[in-house]
Amino acid sequence: MNLLKIAFLSLFFCCLMTPSFAQVRINEVVASNSNGLQDEDGDSPDWIELFNAGNETVNLAGFGISDDSEEKFQFTLPNVTIEADSFLVLYADDKDKYVDSTGSIHLNFKLSSDGETVFLSSVDAALMDSLTFPKLESDESFGLSSAVDGGYFIFTNPTPSATNPEEGYLTRLEKPEMDTQGGFYSGSVEVTISNGTLVDHMYYTTDGTDPTSTSPVFGAEPKTFNSTTVLKLRTIQDGMLSSEIEVQTYFIDVNHDLPVVSLVTDPDYFFDESDGIYINYEAEIEVPAHVELYEEDGSMGFKAHIGTQIYGSYSQRFDQKSLAIYFRGEYGPSELEYELFEEKNIDKFQSFILRNAGNDFGGAHMRDAAMTTIIEDVVDLDYQAYRPAVLYINGEYWGIQNIREKISEHFVASNHNMDAGDVDLLEAGEVPQVVNGSADDWMNFWEELENADVTNQEEYDAVVSHIDIDNFIDYMATEIFYANTDWPAINNKFWKESSPEGKWKWIIYDTDHGFNLYSGDGDYNLDMFEHTLQTNPNLLKYGNPLWSTYIFRTLIENEGFKTQFVTRLSGLMNTAFETDRMIAIIDSLASIIESEIPAHEERWGLVSGWTGQGPFISQVEDMRDFARRRHTYVYQHMQAHLGLSDLGGITVDISNNKYGTVQVNRSMVDTFPWTGTYFADYEVPVTAIPKTGYQFTEWTGDVESAEHTIMVSTRSEVTANFEPATGITSDIV
Structure with a gap:
């Protein structure tokens, strides 16, 4: 063979x-x-x-x-x-x-x-x-x-579960590339296509619409733009697959101290009488658009084809509306890979918000941002990062819109380094709305809460095993201090890791109704305990039904919870909510946007012909006034509703502030001697924390002890004593 x-x-x-x-x-x-x-x-x-x-x-x-x-x-x-x-x-x-x-x-x-x-x-x-x-x-x-x-x-016509076509497109036409990139220019800008092999097939528009074969041909000669222009280009040729759309925004004689966001879209998507999202703002319509972000120095941060939708509730009615920005594969990238917020080490986003400041539109325009900044890193709550920016839509100035994280399972996952699929996220309701995951554990918690006698410590412990109790106390204490009346029936979301060990945690957001927003609504003297402890359905205020306050009203019956809550809220008023600290944050945030405020207020008709100015200055002063005066009333309201006795001071000092520091209850103290105001009903835990290379020796004063943590009553003065360590480092965290 x-x-x-x-x-x-x-x-x-x-x-x-x-x-x-x-x-x-x-x-x-x-x-x-x-x-x-x-x-x-x-x-x-x-x-x-x-x-x-x-x-x-x-x-x-x-x-x-x-x-x-x-x-x-x-x-x-x-x-x-x-x-x-x-x-x-x-x-x-x-x-x-x-x-x-x-x-x-x-x-x-x-x-x-x-x-x-x-x-x-x-x-x-x-x-x-x-x-x-x-x-x-x-x-x-x-x-x-x-x-x-x-x-x-x-x-171009997919055929799932069916025979594919015999013919298609081998490749896509080349996208136009510009020799001059979008950005900020003085006087004018000259623009030329740099990849000109098909220049006679490259069509353009400057009104936000997508180029078609009936649009003008850009051509080989440069074009000059003398005013702010949004340029869209596309290569189109018969029998070929059209290129991607190239978008550039050229800002002419434009100067801002804030980052600038350019949003480019077909005007009909926004302003058409029947389908435009700005006109039909309650329709929950998502439309395609293109977004660019330029940093404060004028450099390009990112650009992407995206989807956008009107965002918010009541604030949708304002002339300037909030917009949700979505990164989806159907438009462009499925996520944004960019560090949007300096204070958070997060560089992947599926969405974010361009917020109109919510109920604070036409006010200080940073009220919610101030309240989240006050608690940043010092209170155990998830919050939305904040970055004010200037928005242009199709080249038209749109004023200040605040870049905020959008609360979703991805928000939780990125803030806690976990998988979004492992997040149970709910929005409050008589029957809570499932945003992601499951509500099973929540419903079990609620049933146990309804059937438990929380004055019995064993039953209380079983109920609160479902929730992060420190987080819940921080949440209630913060919302109550801020006098946020647009809550808790709305603006109330909570999450847990979807495992048996996961515990429910709360997210603070949309607090604009607080901190002296309106006269009689969010005032410094508003009694939030009357609001959160009310049991008479005929006396309910602000549209918040009994179910919305049920958890707090029930748990406060437990003496241990009551002690934790009162001590924590008092401690926050001595630290995170301390007057000078809050005013410094308010002034800092106001200074960031104040140069843009005149143009913003002019754009939206917020300037009074009588005074010649808008509401920003007076609203910022109202916030300062709240920071000065709120504490007295919160102490009075706690005393009246919770049956507490007199207030007294606790003074804490250290022998050498280079050797160590002190934690009072759950708040770190950084200035000594430090005095805080607490109710005499409860002792307060105080912990000495030596710095590396030093060791704690003893407490002296009204309490003498060698224990790191002591219980201190009001009208007491104690000093933590430290010395250089002898082969010992701190194990206290």
């Missing part, structure tokens, strides 16, 4: 022995599904389509599907079959589940619309197929042509 026959027979028998599953291939992918295939939840996920080109049914149990070359079994397929000449669609949506009733397979990863590679592996880890796809726009797919000798194409 000659070598040719041997080779032929070897190939013949090899083909006979080829497993049937070798004919299963990756046939089509969609990495940015906007208006296409929906799953059983009504979502529009990315998807991967498998096709069995063989003649036999294949069981895919144990097969691996992945977008990571180092992890072939990123997702292991369940016991499902794919018949000959048939398709199987896998949802690449990171839901990580198999729905037996529908046969839906949800993978534990998503696809990148920027392009990547997908791998299919057999049970024994052999690579069955891979597909590398390019950058895809929304509702485009990439897959294998159905022609006999077809190759891979981009398709």
Whole structure:
């Protein structure tokens, strides 16, 4: 037998022995599904389509599907079959589940619309197929042509569970590139296309609309812009796949001390009478747009195609409206990779808010920001980071809008270094709204609370095992001190890690109704205990029903909780809420935006013809007045409603402030001698904390002890004594 026959027979028998599953291939992918295939939840996920080109049914149990070359079994397929000449669609949506009733397979990863590679592996880890796809726009797919000798194409009409078209697009036209980037210029700016091979097919607009083949051709000659201009460009040619849209904003003779955000969109998306989101602000419509952020020094921070929607509740009625910015694959990047806020080490965002200051619109415009800054790093609460900016929409000045984190499962995950899928996030209601995860543990907690006698310590302990009690006390103490009446029936969200060990924690946000916002509503003398302890439904105020205060009203019946709450709120008024500290924060935040306030108030008609000025100056002074006068009333209200006795001072000193410091209850003290005001009913824990290289020796004064932590009553003076350590370092944290 000659070598040719041997080779032929070897190939013949090899083909006979080829497993049937070798004919299963990756046939089509969609990495940015906007208006296409929906799953059983009504979502529009990315998807991967498998096709069995063989003649036999294949069981895919144990097969691996992945977008990571180092992890072939990123997702292991369940016991499902794919018949000959048939398709199987896998949802690449990171839901990580198999729905037996529908046969839906949800993978534990998503696809990148920027392009990547997908791998299919057999049970024994052999690579069955891979597909590398390019950058895809929304509702485009990439897959294998159905022609006999077809190759891979981009398709503009995806065909899940159906035969692919014979023809598509091999590539996308080149996006226009500009020799002059967007930014800030004096007098005028001259702009030229730098990649001009198809310059006669590059169309542009300056009104925010997307360029079409009927728009003006940019051409090879430079164009000069003498006023602020938003420039959109796109390469369009018959028979070819149009390029991505390039967007640049050129600011002419514009100067701001704040970061500048440029939002570019088709004007109809915002201002059309029937569909525009600024006109139909309660319709919850999300529209495509482009966002750019320029830092204070004029440098480009980031730019992206995004989705945007009117955000907020009552504040939607104001002329200037809040906007939620969403990063989704259907528009551009699925997340923003940028450090938006200096005070938080977070550089990935799925969304953020351009906030109109909520109920503080037309006021100090930073009231909520001041209240969250006051508690930053000193109170155990999650809060939204804040950064004021100037907004332009299609090149038109839109005033100050505050960049804030958007509260979602991603907010919790990024602030606590956890997976968003592990977050149970709820919004308060008689039946709480599930934002993410499950409400099961919350409903168990509520049922236990309703049935418990919290004056019995054992029953109390069982109930509060569901919640982070220090966090809840901080939450109630802060909202009460701030006199926020737009709460707790609304503006009330809480979360836990979705594990048996997780405990519910509260997030503080939208506190604008407090801190002297309106006369008689948020005033420095407002009795928030009458508000939060009211049990008569006929005497309820501010639209807050009994269920909204039930947790606090119930737990305050426990003496231990009452002691913790009173001592903590008193301690906060001596530290975080200390008058001079709060005024310094108010003045600092006011100084950041004050140069922009005249233009902002002029833009929104907030300047009085009688006084010649807007409300900013007087509102900031109202906040200072609140900071000066609030404490006296809170002490009086606590005393009256909680049956407390007289107030007294506790004075704490240290022998040498280079050697150590002191924690009073849960508040760190940094100035000595320090005096705080507390109720005589309760002793206050005081802890000596030596610095590295030093050691605590003893307490002297009205309490003498060698213990690090002592209990101190009012009208007492104590001193913590430290000395250089002799081979000992602090183990107190």
